[in-house]
Amino acid sequence: MMGCGKSTLGPLLAKQFDLPFLDIDALIEQREGRSISQIFNEQGERHFRQLEQQELNELPDVPQIVACGGGLPCFEDNLLRLKLKGLVIYLEAAPEVLYARIQNEMNRPLLQGWPAFEQLFLAREACYRGADVIINANSEPVQLLRELEQMLGLK
Numbered sequence: 001m002m003g004c005g006k007s008t009l010g011p012l013l014a015k016q017f018d019l020p021f022l023d024i025d026a027l028i029e030q031r032e033g034r035s036i037s038q039i040f041n042e043q044g045e046r047h048f049r050q051l052e053q054q055e056l057n058e059l060p061d062v063p064q065i066v067a068c069g070g071g072l073p074c075f076e077d078n079l080l081r082l083k084l085k086g087l088v089i090y091l092e093a094a095p096e097v098l099y100a101r102i103q104n105e106m107n108r109p110l111l112q113g114w115p116a117f118e119q120l121f122l123a124r125e126a127c128y129r130g131a132d133v134i135i136n137a138n139s140e141p142v143q144l145l146r147e148l149e150q151m152l153g154l155k
Helices: 006-016 024-032 036-057 078-085 095-102 114-128 141-151
Strands: 021-023 065-067 089-092 133-136
Touching (some): 006 021, 006 065, 021 024, 024 036, 036 078
């Protein structure tokens, strides 16, 4: 979910394990030459989800750390497809915590106040719970990295 720390923890994890880091939203923005917000405004969510699907299809089959947008696993069979490509980690945090982290970011197309955010969170949470690993994302990134390493038996 937006605000859980994917864009912060992902690069740290990639650096720790000397793996490439890919952010699907950043790949889409680079390919399209415009922001996610612009894509939503100009062509709608359905088109954006098709772009996500395309990026997911084109992910190289090599070890890497991938951050995906909060909606990607919840559409089509994307969660299953992600799991077939590797280990899926859900960075879990209470919706109030997530909202507090992002409420001042106006560049998020689905961020339209607390009621809408809470509804979006509740709609997506069951999908997120299908991840291979669930880790509490309320801690600082360095602590999350340590917890993840321990959970995966890497340290």
